[in-house]
Amino acid sequence: MTGGRLGYRTNGNEIFLDDVTLSVEALGITLDTVGAGIDLNAPRVNGAWSVGAVRYSKSPLNHGVSVDATSGQSLPSYGGLSGDFDLSVRTHLAGGCRQGEGLRLDQDVTIHSANFLYIEDGNALALRDITGAYQLIDLRVDVTADPRGRPALGLTTTSLTGDLSIGSIELGGQGKRFGAVDLDFLFEDASFNGQAYTNALYLQGGGHADAGxxxxxxxxxxxxADANIAYTEDGNRVILSGLQSWGRGDVTLSVTRSEVRNGTQFYDGLRIGFEGVEAGYRINGLRVASEDSELQGGTELLLALGFYPAYEFELDGHLTLGPGGTSGEGITINSDVQIRNGKAAVIAAPYDEGSGEMSQKGLWLTELDYDSHVRDMTIDLTDEGLAIIKGEAWGTMNIGNLRVGDKDTGQSIGRFELQKYETGSSMMIMPGGAGTVCAGGMGVTALAC
Incomplete structure (x- = not known):
């Protein structure tokens, strides 16, 4: 396929993949009846693809074209994409769903090799030498209702397990690398804080109520239920061990334009909304060098990035991704986020490997409310790295109690409130850590002002 175009339009605004190319070779595919279902086996699927630009349009005059009908200039772009893949795929299809009729799907996929590039104004963020596999068990597709009784297309699964290895993450034009990342994960039914959670998605029409x-x-x-993330640079490895996460709520998607509708401010771009999301996560600790090494603390080092060792919260708000950076291609972010009834660990007691439970002891921010607002934050790929510039940002963090000990019953030091306002703040994230003078040195360097 050459010259392809695929778009998503809501209420007259659209985001589309422009100038799509795709080539695929899949030889030796077999289709067999096995038991009460069908086995579709693709022993080798090779392909390459590219997207010249991901564009945005808010004028009906521009539907179906790549240039603005008024100015003759190319429509604003988020950047381009490209990649290649070599896969093996086995899929089992059968009838029957959670509630009578429907479709059941089980799938095993092996990624023998793959590469992915995000390209912006000639600079690339590249994920290279990707390998991995996943196993999807008992995915059911059913026309049904969600837990709140709303009509929906339901997708529910028993488990999804797999691993992914990214051999090299590269950024900028100087041949430097961040390093390598390895991930393994298990999504399955589990209980957190005395509540049972599953894995389900119910697709419904209609985004934010005021957007159209x-x-x-x-x-x-x-x-x-469990995940581990390993980061390796220059032969040194650290593992974020025992990540667990849970939650439920509504996520809305709408393509919007900068305007006020029914009292709600919208912005140009893809609006990702959060409504009534109740969620949490926790991390057991760090391991150094290998998965078998001793579990230790140290996740507190991530606090500077706003990442807590454990966090429970309620979330509402939106993140709108607009086209264009500081100049040319890129991404512009406008967001308004409200977090309520949060419980965040500043320091958490070590994970008890004997009982398999994380301790509730530590230093906790509780009764935490946080409002955060960002306007015109741009993200650009440059020859040196990733440039992030905040046009304007402000927020208020209200900590009802700073508790020592148990997160629910520990003694309180008192109440704190933190307010901040920024304009023109910037950060440059560059590949290559401290002392990496020679080309090819791995690591991460961040410069902020």
Whole structure:
């Protein structure tokens, strides 16, 4: 395929993949009846693809074209994409669903090799030498209702397990690398804080109520029972061990334009909304060098990035991704986020490997409310790295109690409130850590002002 175009339009605004190319070779595919179902086996699927630009349009005059009908200039772009893949795929299809008729799908996929590039104004963020596999068990597709009784297309699964290895993450034009990342994960039913969670997605029509009649709503629930993330640079490895996450709530998708509708401010771009999301995560600790090494603390080092060792919260708000950076291609972010009834660990007691439970002891921010607002934050790929510039940002963090000990019953030091306001703040994230003078040195360097 050459010269392809695929778009998503809501209420007259659209985002589309422009100048799509795709080539695929899949030889030796077999289709067999096995038991009460069908086995579709693709022993080798090779392909390459590219997207010249991901563009945005808010004028009916521009539907179906790549240039603005008024100015003759190319429509604003988020950047381009490209990649290649070599896969083996086995899929089993059968009838029957959670509630009578429907479709059941089981799938095993092996990624022998793959590469992915995000390209912006000639600079690339590249994920290279990707390998991995996943196994999807008992995915059911059913026309049904979500847990709140709303009509939906339901997708529910028993488990999803797999691993992914990214051999090299590269950024900029100087041949430097961040390093390598390895991930393994298990999504399955589990209980957190005395509540049972599963993995389900209920697709419904209609996005944010004020954005217009068109859009998409995803009533979601997830249960990440276990995951490990390893980062390796220059032969040194650290593992974020025992990540668990859970939650439920609504996510909305709408393509919007900068305007006020029914009292709600919208912005140009793809609006990802959060409504009534109740979620949390926790990390057991760090391991150094290998998965078998001793579990230790140290996750507190991530606090500077706003990442807590454990966090429970309620979330509402939106993140709108607009086209264009500081100049040319890129991404512009406008967001308004409200977090309520949060419980965040500043320091958490070590994970008890004997009982398999994380301790509730530590230093906790509780009764935490946080409002955060960002305007015109741009993200650009440059020859040196990733440039992030905040046009304007402000927020208020209200900590009802700073508790020592148990997160619910520990003694309180008192109440704190933190307010901040920024304009023109910037950060440059560059590949290559401290002392990496020679080309090819791995690591991460961040410069902020």
């Amino acid at each position: 009649s068109q859009g998409m709503r995803l009533s979601t629930e997830w249960s990440l």
